[in-house]
Amino acid sequence: MLEVHLPDGNVKSYDIAITPMDVAADIGAGLAKATLAAQIDGQTVGFDAPLPTEGSVNLRLLTNKDKEALGVMRHSCAHIMARAVMRLFDGVQLAFGPTIEGGFYYDFDLEHKLTAEDFPAIEAEMKKIIKENEPFERIEESREGALAVVKDIDQHYKIEHIETGLSGHETLSFYRQGEFIDLCRGPHVPRPKSIGAYKLLSVAGAYWKGSSDNKQLQRVYATAFFNKDDLAAHLEKLEEAKRRDHRTLGKQLELFAINPLVGQGLILWLPKGAVVRQQLTDFVSEQLKKHEYESVFTPNIGKVDLYKTSGHYPYYKDSQFPPIHVSDDEEYLLKPMNCPHHIMIYKNRPRSYRELPVRLSEFGTVYRYEQSGELNGMTRVRGFCQDDAHIFCMEEQVEEEFRKCIEMTQYVLNSLGLTDYRVRLGFRDPDNGKYVGNSKVWDRAEQSLVSVCKNMGIDAVAEAGEAAFYGPKADFVVNDCLGREWQLGTVQLDYNLPSTERFALEYVGADNQMHRPVMIHRAPFGSLERFMGVLIEHFAGAFPLWLAPEQVRVLVVSQKFEEYARKVEAELKQAGFRVKGDYRPEKIGSKIRDAQLELIPYMFVIGGREMETESVAVRDRIDGDLGSMKVAEAIDKLKQEVAERKVRQVFTGSAGLGTAATGTKDEY
């Protein structure tokens, strides 16, 4: 006897073997028709999944109203896409085809080079398949049976996957639809007709099982929805996100440029972008002063031996610019990190426990030779400035210092309205040999990191293999407008660079004995370049008043009022605002439009009425015409907004183009 509890509180009992679809049919024919999948005790399963025969379960039937059903349907759509590709091209080998955040993809290995030009034909074939409306049929096989099936259909990747990735599975499942059969965990929707709208989006290379040692396959990205409106809305959202792209806006708003003659991945900060950067660094400098950091300056190069000592050189040779060779025993490296230089400042003289923690800060520019395919606008570059600092402290100070660093990073991000981030704890991957130091030291560092985050109530996710080579770290990670993840701020714990094998740092303790300090590396922005890129998208180029390159524009209704308007402009300048006047012989509407498109926070409109009353008509970029006010009053209002560093408008959400895959690992 099985008790089935439904979400509306109803309870049904069965003494025969049943599936969710049977329950749906039991309730009504309409529901049975609409049921696409189900959830048993919160677990998403197929409409045909067998329910237990004994006990009691919570059952939720999923229809096209339910978010969870969308993923199931998309996976079915992936099968249909694969089936279409196999119908159209010869020798197609299937790899993986999971659902992702904004849709799904399928990896193929085939002779023909797929391009966007093939999409219409594939979509048309998919339409035919959907119209035929053949059901998805689940088939379960033993390991031997499954191997026989994939050998029979001659699918090499599936054979390999059963033999390696799925070696622990006793039984395996397939889904069959017409002539198409695919190794698949499922679940699937009953029939393809519930796929209301779909679209192939792009094709790109992807390595089999994610390793660059393996063959590169062709990955087709696509998305699907229950109806055309949802698809249209999704595509519109995607377009809108693209309009926020910092590379587009950076060009349009003249914030930065990249010139091939200067070099790939090297940012030229244009005057307007430089204003924003200056505001940001001023803001951080204020924080550093408050938290008792000392400012230092170090050169952009250092002897190769310095980096041999630090461990950078041997471990990361490939991602550095080649050394500057002066003679055989004199070679310099463009600095890939600031820490070795800061360490030498610490070592400049003996240190006493009385002066710890020593906090050394620098906006230090570093150079890394990133692979050309990785470069991306301002977010992935080859030369960038870190808002860097290194804290040298005693073991017992680590926790508090670490906490302060996290707090400062949170404060800085919150001040900019950047609240949509996640904290990632980057731990060592024990199977990877690139990390320096012994495992005991690593464990201790990782443990103290976990405990600080726990005490601060931060919901941090630990990820193996994301550590710096010298120690574990807490990263602040955000998404860009396309859904790609970028690491911004970081706080890293380091027991290794101070060690005997590296720089052998010391301080004299209260006991008059030598002790080893611990280092903390930290950067709230991470890199100014990447942060700027993310910030442009965050504000869609419309910076808050305190950051805006041009804060106010004075507009005259006619050139007759130029003299008075210039006086107002001078007053604004005097008050410390970045202001320009538009005295062109254009109509006021045209000048407003230009200022609006340049995303200038405030416009002061001046005509005869304003001239007579010593006032300005204030137009707000966001709220429009605010009416007239006295010049002094308007200036006070703006001053207040700057002083508060007010953030009035931000843009969140992404196109979901990212491959932030949901459970692809175990999928087959």
Next chain:
RNA sequence: GCUGCUGUAGCUCAGUGGUAGAGCACUUCAUUGGUAAUGAAGAGGUCAUGGGUUCAAGUCCCAUCAGCAGCUCCA
């Protein structure tokens, strides 16, 4: 680095192997106005770069450089 796509005026983009185009921006002239585009005229090009095919190449082929998407990488 790998796979695929792209490169035409400052920007966004048209352009059948046969004289290099549009809109916006820019310059000049007229217009002097009240909250998102006044009108007219003008100027602006080694069609990314270097080879090749052809009577003829922006267009076809090859290489290089750069950009885009994804993969791999990321101190």
